[in-house]
Amino acid sequence: MRIQDAMTKEPVTCQADDAISEVAGIMRSRKIGGIPVLDGDALVGIVTETDIIRLLMTKGPSDDLWLPSPLEIIELPVREFFNWERTKTALTDIRKKKISEIMSRPVITISPDDDVESAAGKMLEKKVDRLCVVKNDKLVGIITREDIVWSLAGGKDE
Numbered sequence: 001m002r003i004q005d006a007m008t009k010e011p012v013t014c015q016a017d018d019a020i021s022e023v024a025g026i027m028r029s030r031k032i033g034g035i036p037v038l039d040g041d042a043l044v045g046i047v048t049e050t051d052i053i054r055l056l057m058t059k060g061p062s063d064d065l066w067l068p069s070p071l072e073i074i075e076l077p078v079r080e081f082f083n084w085e086r087t088k089t090a091l092t093d094i095r096k097k098k099i100s101e102i103m104s105r106p107v108i109t110i111s112p113d114d115d116v117e118s119a120a121g122k123m124l125e126k127k128v129d130r131l132c133v134v135k136n137d138k139l140v141g142i143i144t145r146e147d148i149v150w151s152l153a154g155g156k157d158e
Contacts, residue, residue: 003119004112006151007133007141013038014047016100023099024052034130036139037103043132043139045103055094055102109134112141116151119143 012030014023024037027049034048066116108121110131119131123145133141 001116001151002112003110003114003116003133003143004141006116006119006147007112008147009141011036011052011139011142013139014099015039016044016098016103018099018103020052020055020094020097020099023047027052033144034142036107036132036142037099039100040138041110041132041138043107044106045100045105046130047099047103048129051102051104055097082119093117107132110143111135116143116148120148123148 010028012032013036014026015036027033027035034046036043037047043125055138108122108126108128108131110122110133112133112135122131123129130142132139133143
């Protein structure tokens with residue numbers, strides 16, 4: 001089976017200068033885990049749930065295993081306060097960032113004329129859940145692991 005028979009045609013996309021909060025809202029409402037990112041009509045990246053979740057990761061004193069000395073026991077509430085402040089700042093800054101700041105690139109693509117087995121192999125090799133389908137340098141679809149499973153099971157019942 002060819003990719004063009006299993007892919008989602010006309011996928012949901014976003015623009016590189018869209019706000020993260022806007023794109024996350026689209027992902028939630030459409031129940032999708034990744035969106036191709038365009039700059040005009042050019043495919044420039046892909047943003048996934050993983051890209052957004054990475055924004056929530058902060059490194060602080062609490063992340064390290066240590067045995068406190070008596071002075072550090074007194075200092076612990078201060079450390080935790082600063083860690084919480086960094087976390088609050090990180091969460092506030094998320095809404096201000098543009099998708100272009102967090103999107104994954106280069107985009108892993110495949111041709112609509114390739115077979116589904118090639119897509120599955122590429123996904124496993126690159127450790128990704130979706131591939132952008134490109135023909136003549138233009139985004140024509142997206143294929144996900146779910147699309148591949150559904151295609152092998154006889155297609156989606158819509």
